[in-house]
Amino acid sequence: MTKYVRFFCAILLILLSAACASAPPVVKQAPVFYPEPPELARIQFLTSYTSSKDIEQKQSAFGRFITGGKEIIRQLDKPYGVAIQDGRIYVCDTNQTVMVFDLNKNTFAPLQGAQGRGKLVQPINISIDKDGNKYVADAVRGQVVMFDKNDFYVKEYGISGEWRPVDAVAYEDKLYVADIKNGEVKVFSLETGEIVQKLGHQGEKTDWLSMPTNLAFDSQGFLYVSDTGRFQIVKLDRDGNLRGTIGSLGSQLGAFARPRGITLDREDRLYAVDAAFDTVQIFTKEGQLLFFFGKAGYKPGDLFLPAKIVVDYKNISFFQRYADPSFEIEAVVIVTSQFGPRMVNVYGLGKEKGKKYPTEEELKALAEEQRKKLKKENPEGKTDEGEKKAE
Secondary structure, three states: OHHHHHHHHHHHHHHHHHHHHOOOOOOOOOEEEEEHHHHHOOHHHHHEEEEEHHHHOOOHHHHHHHHHOOOOOOOOOEEEEEEEEOOOOEEOOOOOOEEEOOOOEEEEEOOOOOOHOOOOOOOOEEOOOOOOEEEEEEOOOEEEEOOOOOOEEEEOOOOOOOEEEEEEEOOOOOOEEEEOOOOEEEEEEEOOOOOEEEEEEOHHHHHOOOOOOEEEEEEOOOOOEEOOOOOOOEEEEOOOOEEEOOOOOOOOOOOOOOOOEEEOOOOOOOEEEEEEOOEEEEEOOOOEEEEEEEOOOOOOEEEEOOOEEEOOOHHHOOOOOOOOOOOEEEEEEEEEOOOOOOOOOOHHHHHHEEOOOOOHHHHHHHHHHHHHHHHHOOOOOOOOOHHHOOO
């Protein structure tokens, strides 16, 4: 009899484990598109992640009785940076550590290597290089901490107390780090950890960086810097020379009040988050506005103090099931909100099937018409709401 009881319990535990590992069912809801109908859609809101409830299968009361444990719910507190690799979404929770939504295992847990020498205090941003190494900028620890492709601690860059690193991106054999305290981008040798260059104070003083917060490279190796102090996105070459700017202070389309996260897609289109207006603006490689998406609110697709953005082409399969059958996804766009019910927002960049879309030149012309119309209606380029948020 004991043999049969053990066999039954073993089978039961296997079934419970399988249930816990399965993904939560897709909740059917009306699709959210940007621009809104009747305009042709370019962005669809797909899903969001805020807590373990969004990814882990809820354990039944019987399951808790069998395992003898209570259901533990973990959740994000105040996220900023985000990155994705092989079905794992890495989120910098500034009030905790780097948290990982694993879409393969359907788990939500702290970064494995963020303990001991890899312990994080206030992680702001994270980036992942082509080899899977992760670079976490920790503003309070005062260092950039490197983890390998398996999420284990490797080493750190910088000396605590001398600066305030808020973003770090590896390019070729160097690590570029935004230092908001000193208004510059420090460049480290990836191998030795030594500072080999400082960018941001080259040329005329009007060309200098002020408060760099987020970094991104285009396909040509130009460095883009989101500068909160300048209310602009600044384009630099790798010697630190100013090669152009995008935007200026204002509330009209193409302007910024609180620029935050930036990224570029395969076409070198720039995606820039504005935390004041809860939007993402998309620009051509020449710096002309194409379109924007997002708005303030609590509904699916809305943003609440957005911070970071990433465009990804390798993980589409994990989100395909959320896409409307009429919408074909070309890339995944992930945007974090620091507050609200949906903190890691996943969108699909794509097109409606069977529809003819305007060319980029036509989009630029349309955006310019919209900009002129708004400027005519509001010559000062401000609204009461915009002024309050900008303050």
